Amino acid sequence: MARLVKLTEKGPYKLEVNGETYYICQCGLSNKKPFCDGSHKRTRDEEDGKLYIYDENSRVEIKL
Template structure:
């Protein structure tokens, strides 16, 4: 039996460092097709993916996953090193 689960595109094999603001909500691109990586621009519409809501707990730098394979979505967990 083959796995028919759709896989996201991989826009880059490294995280995106982003300065975030405490309490602000961001929508991480899950499909990998957005032109505004790492955030959603709506290119997923009609597909199997939807953006992931992320609200920053504190001001500072967050490392958003660029390979779209993280186990800590939307933040990078280093899985890109195995691609």
């Protein structure tokens, strides 16, 4: 069953373990989950309070 998950973070979570730095995806768009691949850059101009769906090449605003 499909489900819609709303992610509100627009950047990765920085995690340091044993002197190594990792960036964990919080936007849900990374192709390397759980790690960040920079895909969050696509969310920079999202307007607060609006809902969007992303595919590989575009973003669509969902009207509620």
